[in-house]
Amino acid sequence: MITGKGAAVERQPEQGHDERAVSDFVERFAAELVVAGMGRMPSRIFSCLMAEESGVLTSAELSERLQISPAAVSGAMRYLIQxxxxxxxxxxxxxxxxYRVLNDVWFESLTRRDEILLRWIRVLKEGEATVGTGTVAGERLAESAAFFEFMIDELHGMxxxxxxxxxxxxxGE
Structure with missing residues (x-):
């Protein structure tokens, strides 16, 4: 059973799963993602997909299980896909x-961060040149770029x- 706004919806029981416990987990994990900065709807949907045995649900299934509108599912999915x-x-x-959550979602997500970090590095270096190399602001931007370069190297190793x-x-043998 997944709950939302005081309503409860029955799921097809998965063998050996306590549906109430699964529902509670979905909401607890979603709450942790919200604390970390993710929106409430994307957090609930992502948590629901993570707890789904197949890792795959349609918009209608998500809407029914979480008692949310199809529009809420659509908006949250755009964000999660992005x-x-x-x-x-x-x-x-x-x-x-x-919609599918991959079994190795965290690995894949971090792997794709390279592209974002490389764009940030490029813009930060351009910003350093714009505000002036050697200025306080320029040093701050250069330090940020250096941090992200370090992070990429460490991320690759990790x-x-x-x-x-x-x-x-x-x-390892």
């Missing part, structure tokens, strides 16, 4: 869209170590 946490796909043999960790001990 930040790379959810993918939109066509339901086989249908014109209906469905993601490589994660791949090795996930592959298990045989990968």
């Amino acid at each position: 930040i790379g946490l959810v993918a939109k796909e066509r339901e086989p043999g249908s014109r209906r869209d469905r 993601l490589g170590r994660w791949r090795e960790h996930r592959a298990g001990p045989a990968a």
Whole structure:
């Protein structure tokens, strides 16, 4: 059962799952994502997809399970797709869209951050040149660019170590 605005909707029970506990988890995880800065609707939808065994739901299913409007689902999905946490796909043999969260969503999301960070670095360096190299503002912008360059290098190393960790001990031999 997933709840929203005081209403409750029954889900098809997944074998061995306490539906109330799953619903509570969805809302708890969504609340944590909200605290971290994500909007409430995207947080609830993402949490619902994460807790779904298949990781795939249609807009109608999300709307029903979370007791939210189709417009709320649509707006939240645009955001989740834009930040790379959810993918939109066509339901086989249908014109209906469905939304999928990847099993390795965090890895994929961080992998895509390179592009964003590289754009930030470029703009920060342009900003440094614009406000003046050696000025206080220029130093602040240069420091920010240097931080993001460092972060990219560290992120690459961390993601490589994660791949090795996930592959298990045989990968390191």
